[in-house]
Amino acid sequence: MAAGRYAVVSCHVERPLDDRVWQRFEALQAARPGGFRIAALMRPPDAEAGEDEARWLERARRAAELGPLGHHTHWGGPGQARPLGGDSHVTVTKVRREGTWLREAGLEPKLFCGGGWYTDEGVAEAVAELGYADCTATSFRPPYLADGAPRLHLEGPARLELPSGRRLLELPSTHSIGMLVRALPRRLDEPLVHVYFHDTDLLDRRRALALRIALRVLSLRRTPSDLDAVQRDFRPAKTTMFAVSRG
Numbered sequence: 505m506a507a508g509r510y511a512v513v514s515c516h517v518e519r520p521l522d523d524r525v526w527q528r529f530e531a532l533q534a535a536r537p538g539g540f541r542i543a544a545l546m547r548p549p550d551a552e553a554g555e556d557e558a559r560w561l562e563r564a565r566r567a568a569e570l571g572p573l574g575h576h577t578h579w580g581g582p583g584q585a586r587p588l589g590g591d592s593h594v595t596v597t598k599v600r601r602e603g604t605w606l607r608e609a610g611l612e613p614k615l616f617c618g619g620g621w622y623t624d625e626g627v628a629e630a631v632a633e634l635g636y637a638d639c640t641a642t643s644f645r646p647p648y649l650a651d652g653a654p655r656l657h658l659e660g661p662a663r664l665e666l667p668s669g670r671r672l673l674e675l676p677s678t679h680s681i682g683m684l685v686r687a688l689p690r691r692l693d694e695p696l697v698h699v700y701f702h703d704t705d706l707l708d709r710r711r712a713l714a715l716r717i718a719l720r721v722l723s724l725r726r727t728p729s730d731l732d733a734v735q736r737d738f739r740p741a742k743t744t745m746f747a748v749s750r751g
Contacts, residue, residue, distance in 0.1 A: 511697035511726035512734055513719065514543040514639060514677070516576050516617060519703055520563050521555055528706035530563075533570040537716045538723035541730035545574035545617045545639065548602045553582050561609055572732040574615030575599075575606060575636065585619030586653075596626040603634040615639055615675075615731055621646055621655045625667055628746055632670040637735040641676035643694065644683070660695030661740040671743070675734060681711055684718045688725070696734065697726055 515533075519525045533542045544567035549555035567573055579587040579595055587595055599616075606613055616636040618627060623640045631638050641656035649655060658676040666672060677700040679687060684699050699722070706712045722728075 509727050510729040510734070511540070511699065511722050512543070512675075512729050512731050513540045513699045513701075514545050514572075514574070514615075514617070514731060515701055515703055517544045517546040517567070517703045518576070518578065518582075520546055520560060520567075521549070525703050525707060526563055528712065529703045530566060530570070532706060532712070532716075533567065535716075538719035538721075539728040540719055540723070541571040541728075541732075543572035543574055543615060543731040544568075544570075545576040545615060546613075547576045547578050547582070547619070548606065550578075550582050555582070561611070564611055568611065572615060572730050573611065573613045574617060574639065574731070575603060575613045575634075576617045576619065577602060578619040579622060586622045595622075595624065596630050599627055599630040599634070603630070603636075614735055621649070622653075623656055624654055625746060628664065628672055629666055629668055629670065632666060632668075632672040637673040637675055637731070638664075639675050639677060639698070639700075639731070641674050643676050643678045658744075660742070661734070661738060662742040662744050663740055664746045665743060666746050672746075673735060673738075673740070675731065675738075681705060681715050681718065684722065685714055688718060688721050692725055695740075696738070697722065 546564055549557045549560040578585050616631045617639040621640055621642055641658040643659050658674055662674050664672040664674050677698045678694045679699045681701050701715060
C-alpha cells in the first residue's frame with residue numbers, strides 16, 4: 505500500500521449504550537458513505553457507572569461486522585476522557601485490564617485511541633503488547649489542550665521506537681469533520697488522510713450531513729480504505745523515537 509493515495513475513517517464511539525446515538529452510528533457504518541468502512545473505536549463499558557456489559561458486547565460485535573474494531577479508553581470514567589491525575593501506573597493498568605476483558609469476551613480489536621488524545625510511554629508499551637496499532641497521535645494540535653499536555657504529534661504514519669525496543673505502528677488522525685470540509689477545496693498533502701469523528705456528532709443533523717457529503721467528495725480525491733487494511737499492508741518509511749513525537 506503506497507502513501508499519498510488513501511483515506512480512512514474512524515469514529516470514537518463513546519456512548520454505545522445510548523440508543524439514539526447507537527442507532528445513528530450503526531446506520532452510518534452500514535451505509536458506508538463514499539465507500540468507507542468506518543472503524544468503531546469503542547469505549548468499553550464502565551461497571552462502576554452501571555453500564556450494561558451484555559448489551560455493549562452485542563453492539564460491539566455488530567460494529568465489528570460492519571468495519572474495523574478498536575479500543576478507546578476514557579481514563580476518568582464515561583464522562584472524563586483525559587486522566588485526572590499523573591499516575592502512569594493507573595493508565596497502563598486500565599489499558600491492560602480493558603484489553604484483556606475485550607479478548608476474554610471474544611472480541612479482537614486491532615486499534616487503540618486514548619481518550620482526549622492522551623498517551624504516555626507506559627500506555628504506548630501496553631498498546632504494543634496488546635498488538636494494537638495506535639490512533640492517538642494527531643497531525644494538528646487540539647485547541648482545547650493546555651500547553652504541555654501530554655500528546656503525540658505526527659504528520660503521517662510512522663513506527664514508534666519504544667523504550668523497551670518494541671515498535672508501535674502509529675496512524676495519526678488528520679481531520680475532524682470541520683477540518684475535512686475546509687480542506688477539500690484545497691490540495692490534500694497528508695501521506696494518509698485519517699478522518700475522525702465522535703458518535704455524538706451524529707445527533708447534530710447538520711454535522712451528520714456534512715460528514716456524509718464530505719466523505720463522498722473525499723472518495724473522489726483519495727482511494728477509500730480502512731484501518732484494518734492500513735495496519736496490515738501499509739509500510740511507513742518513517743521510524744521515530746516515542747519521545748521525539750511528543751507534542
